[in-house]
Amino acid sequence: MQWQEKYEGLISKFKARDKAALAKMISLIEDNVVDSWKIISKLQADSPPKNSYIIGITGSPGVGKSTFISKFVELFLESDEKIGIILIDPSSPFSGGAFLGDRIRMFELTKSPNVYIRSLASRGASGGLCNSIYDIIEVMKSFGFDKIIIETVGAGQTEIEIFYACDFVILILSPDSGDEVQIFKAGIMEIADCYVVNKIDLPSSKKFIVQMENFLNSEKNIQKKLFGVSSLENKGIDKIKNWIELQQKEAKDNAVKNEIRKKIRVKNFFINVIENILINLSTEDSDIFTLRNEVLKLLCKEIGGE
Amino acid sequence: MDKKIRVMIAKPGLDGHDRGAKIIARALRDAGMEVIYTGIRRTPEEIVEAAIQEDVDLIGLSILSGAHNILCKKIISLLKEREVEMPVILGGIIPEKDIPELKEMGIIEVFTPGTSLNEIVEKVKSIAMARKV
Ligand code: B12
Ligand SMILES: Nc1nc2c(ncn2[C@@H]2O[C@H](COP(=O)(O)OP(=O)(O)OP(=O)(O)O)[C@@H](O)[C@H]2O)c(=O)[nH]1
Ligand SMILES: [Mg+2]
Numbered sequence A: 001m002q003w004q005e006k007y008e009g010l011i012s013k014f015k016a017r018d019k020a021a022l023a024k025m026i027s028l029i030e031d032n033v034v035d036s037w038k039i040i041s042k043l044q045a046d047s048p049p050k051n052s053y054i055i056g057i058t059g060s061p062g063v064g065k066s067t068f069i070s071k072f073v074e075l076f077l078e079s080d081e082k083i084g085i086i087l088i089d090p091s092s093p094f095s096g097g098a099f100l101g102d103r104i105r106m107f108e109l110t111k112s113p114n115v116y117i118r119s120l121a122s123r124g125a126s127g128g129l130c131n132s133i134y135d136i137i138e139v140m141k142s143f144g145f146d147k148i149i150i151e152t153v154g155a156g157q158t159e160i161e162i163f164y165a166c167d168f169v170i171l172i173l174s175p176d177s178g179d180e181v182q183i184f185k186a187g188i189m190e191i192a193d194c195y196v197v198n199k200i201d202l203p204s205s206k207k208f209i210v211q212m213e214n215f216l217n218s219e220k221n222i223q224k225k226l227f228g229v230s231s232l233e234n235k236g237i238d239k240i241k242n243w244i245e246l247q248q249k250e251a252k253d254n255a256v257k258n259e260i261r262k263k264i265r266v267k268n269f270f271i272n273v274i275e276n277i278l279i280n281l282s283t284e285d286s287d288i289f290t291l292r293n294e295v296l297k298l299l300c301k302e303i304g305g306e
Numbered sequence B: 001m002d003k004k005i006r007v008m009i010a011k012p013g014l015d016g017h018d019r020g021a022k023i024i025a026r027a028l029r030d031a032g033m034e035v036i037y038t039g040i041r042r043t044p045e046e047i048v049e050a051a052i053q054e055d056v057d058l059i060g061l062s063i064l065s066g067a068h069n070i071l072c073k074k075i076i077s078l079l080k081e082r083e084v085e086m087p088v089i090l091g092g093i094i095p096e097k098d099i100p101e102l103k104e105m106g107i108i109e110v111f112t113p114g115t116s117l118n119e120i121v122e123k124v125k126s127i128a129m130a131r132k133v
Helices: A008-015 A019-031 A033-046 A066-078 A104-111 A133-143 A181-184 A207-217 A237-250 A255-279 A289-301 B019-030 B044-054 B068-081 B097-103 B118-130
Strands: A053-058 A083-089 A098-100 A115-121 A147-151 A168-173 A195-196 A225-228 B008-010 B036-037 B058-063 B088-092
Touching: A008 A019, A008 A083, A008 A255, A008 A289, A019 A033, A019 A133, A019 B044, A033 A133, A033 A255, A053 A066, A066 A083, A066 A104, A066 A147, A066 A225, A083 A098, A083 A104, A083 A133, A098 A115, A098 A207, A098 B019, A104 B044, A115 A133, A115 B044, A133 A147, A133 A255, A147 A237, A168 A237, A195 A207, A195 A237, A207 A225, A225 A237, A255 A289, A255 B088, B008 B019, B019 B036, B019 B058, B019 B118, B044 B058, B044 B068, B058 B068, B058 B097, B058 B118, B068 B088, B068 B097
Parallel strands: A053 A147, A053 A168, A083 A115, A083 A147, A098 B036, A168 A195, A195 A225, B008 B036, B008 B058, B058 B088
Antiparallel strands: none
């Protein structure tokens, strides 16, 4: 059967903005990147994707990323925007399994007609996201979300892929997430567009914010905005929303990032296909060159025919 | 291609007993599955909608409150209404006499206390894989 026929039903449901079809499409991207690329390009050829604004939320484990998103998204719903949310948690390097727990913090949003939430496992990707994320963003744009919000895995100092995937990155910090020395070691400080100190309902937050302000004043090359919020008590989050909307208006078309994204998509495409080939390949009797040639042959077979 | 099993472990109703659900979620994760846990006190509507958005291969309900008949019936009928085919299994404190009726309405398996985790993992795998192909 031709792929067009095989996915006809799915594609037409997708175009009718059926969330179940979007959900299936995302699974297809994760499981079968070769077919999903054909579908994505068909969707884009049939109608131009929405120019969704992509907001990344990152920060150490437990700083309150998911709780923040639950309150942040509600603000956009007031103005009837359509929001797609992607929540990424780490896969176990040993079992390959994952406990996807971010959704628990925003379960009330589940039944909101303008919201779609999807939990994903990182599946071995090391940048804080998953390899499929760029393709998933493409289908979410085609689905027509005004905003796409992406939560990274609990990120440390090197999980900075969110910078390429998103138009705007919020780094969430918490007064209980270590002292300022640790925080400013992190490469992640440099990629964020603004800093949000969450949990200002905690007494220790005052000291922490002063430390942050002192640091920002002393670093001439880091001119970034700092917000204090309590996601638990829903305080201060509206200020961030207003500021981001201003940034969005002023944002220039980011040609440089778009070119980088294209390259990463291609790279991840090959990684996904090759990983699938290797899983099913017996390596016992072959030396490394035979194996390489074998993979190359299968790779051409897998993606050939176009 | 490589297909990971995705399951949702859900706690419908007012039941606050979550130890069993968490143990099952952990066991399935350790068996290589991707597990979405809903947390406690979810409505049948929320569970079905979340399962659809997450495109899981199986829904595992955990109910210790005694309200299993009503909750399961509601969830199964919502799935039918939405025209999604998703296997549903159930675990918790379920009296032996209720099991035939639950299976009749479409619950595929029922697991009561004392079932080994290995057995649960194997059953979940085979039920979920059956949906994948
Ligand atoms: C611990 C416990 C509590 C703890 C719960 C702590 C917690 N966070 O979970 C506390 C003290 C809070 C509690 C409170 C109450 N409890 Co209580 N509790 C128990 C007890 C003693 C053990 C439950 C347990 O954790 N077992 C260990 C876990 C691992 O076992 P499990 O959940 O059964 O899971 C196994 C299987 O059932 C199965 N399984 C379970 N879920 C799933 C899901 C899937 C997908 C699969 C595949 C398998 C599966 O696999 C697991 C491993 O084998 C039981 C009695 C008993 N022996 O079961 C009563 C019991 C469940 N409680 C009961 C009651 C009545 C209450 C209260 C209403 C009491 C009261 N009047 O205050 C409250 C209600 C709380 C609430 N909000 O819902 C009754 C329920 C009666 C009924 N169903 O008709 C029981 C049966 C006691 C009794 N004999 O009367 N309880
Ligand atoms: N006091 C206080 N606690 C908060 C606040 N926001 C979140 N928390 C708590 O912090 C804990 C972690 O919250 P999450 O939202 O799950 O944090 P996260 O950053 O998404 O966590 P991971 O995804 O696991 O990295 C939870 O117990 C929340 O209730 C806040 O503003 N104040
Ligand atoms: Mg989270």
